Amino acid sequence: MAPPRTHGSYARIHAVVRRIPRGLVATYGQVAALAGLAGHARQVGYALHALAEGSPVPWQRVVNARGEVSPRRMPGWDGLQRALLEREGIVFDARGRIDLDRQRWRPRAGAGERRSTHGFA
Numbered sequence: 001m002a003p004p005r006t007h008g009s010y011a012r013i014h015a016v017v018r019r020i021p022r023g024l025v026a027t028y029g030q031v032a033a034l035a036g037l038a039g040h041a042r043q044v045g046y047a048l049h050a051l052a053e054g055s056p057v058p059w060q061r062v063v064n065a066r067g068e069v070s071p072r073r074m075p076g077w078d079g080l081q082r083a084l085l086e087r088e089g090i091v092f093d094a095r096g097r098i099d100l101d102r103q104r105w106r107p108r109a110g111a112g113e114r115r116s117t118h119g120f121a
Helices: 007-018 028-034 041-049 077-087
Strands: none
Touching: 007 028, 007 041, 028 041
C-alpha cells in the first residue's frame, strides 16, 4: 500500500532529487529511501510526474533499478530523459542501461555530496 500522496512526501522526494549531482543518477528506490519512504519507489515516480513543466528539479537523474530509463505514457519523454542524461555525461550501454556501479550517486553524510565514490562530479 502506497503512503498517502501529500505535499510533504512530494516535497521530501523533490528535495532528495535536487541533491543528485550532474553526471550521476539515483534509482527510484534509492530516492524513496533517502526521502524516508523506503519501499515506495512508485511514489517517487508519481512525485516526479507531478512536477510542473520547467521545474528546476532534475527529474532526469532518476532511473529504474536496472539502470534504465523507464518507459513513459507520453511518447518521446523517455528519449528526452536519455538525451538530457547523455548531455550530462551519462553513458548507456548497447542495451540502454547505465552502469550503476559507476554512475550511481552515493551520498555520504557530512561529506561533499557532489562526488560519488568513483570520483565523478
